[in-house]
Amino acid sequence: MGNFNIIRIIAISLIFAFISCGKNLDITLEKEYEGVDVELWSYFEKFEIEASKRDLNVDLVASGITGTIEKIHTYGMVGMCNHRMDKPNHVIIDIDFWQTASNNTKEMIVFHELGHCYLTRGHKDERKNNGTCASIMRSGKAACMDFYTSDNRKEYLDELFDMEG
Numbered sequence: 001m002g003n004f005n006i007i008r009i010i011a012i013s014l015i016f017a018f019i020s021c022g023k024n025l026d027i028t029l030e031k032e033y034e035g036v037d038v039e040l041w042s043y044f045e046k047f048e049i050e051a052s053k054r055d056l057n058v059d060l061v062a063s064g065i066t067g068t069i070e071k072i073h074t075y076g077m078v079g080m081c082n083h084r085m086d087k088p089n090h091v092i093i094d095i096d097f098w099q100t101a102s103n104n105t106k107e108m109i110v111f112h113e114l115g116h117c118y119l120t121r122g123h124k125d126e127r128k129n130n131g132t133c134a135s136i137m138r139s140g141k142a143a144c145m146d147f148y149t150s151d152n153r154k155e156y157l158d159e160l161f162d163m164e165g
Contacts, residue, residue: 035066040093043110047118050111054161058118065117067091067110069098076140079109081116089117108148108156112136115160135159 033044044060044067051058070092072080078097082090091113098106115121115137124135127144136156138144148156 031061033061033067035064036091037067037069039069039098040067040091040110043107044114046107047111047114050157051161054158056161056163060114060118063089063118065089065091065114067093067113069093069095071095079113081113091117104148104150104153105146108136108146111157111160119160119163121160 030045033041036044044065048058048060066087067090072078072092072094078094078101080092082088082092084090091110093106093109093113097109101109121137123139123142124137125139125142125144126134127142128134131145132147133142133144136146136148137160138146
């Protein structure tokens with residue numbers, strides 16, 4: 001009977017470990033995003049929350065935007081907003097990038113792609129005097145350095161959601 005209890009405790013521990021793995025605990029998810037990989041849900045919700053802080057009503061579910069994490073076969077490309085007829089406004093994030101990126105970098109790339117798919121923003125390659133990118137909407141060809149941190153996140157998101165800029 002002792003071995004059975006040990007096995008049961010291990011099994012329960014493994015179940016809890018699998019349930020909690022991969023969840024981003026920064027926010028409590030309020031809804032599900034159909035057609036979007038679960039790992040992207042928290043970033044989609046954060047995008048909506050950040051937009052609402054700037055008086056923009058963003059509803060990614062109602063807009064039908066979908067998203068997947070999969071292999072992108074274009075060298076150097078870590079994300080894209082696909083506008084194909086069969087899958088309009090579909091965010092794709094490269095799986096190799098996703099497995100090694102920090103949460104800040106994941107957020108920046110997902111927000112960049114949602115900037116294309118939802119906000120219909122194009123690339124903006126201006127740079128600041130210190131050589132950092134002025135926008136997360138910069139192209140991969142921009143002559144600037146990404147510097148998206150918790151310290152300057154608000155500044156970058158204010159620019160992203162500025163619909164007049």
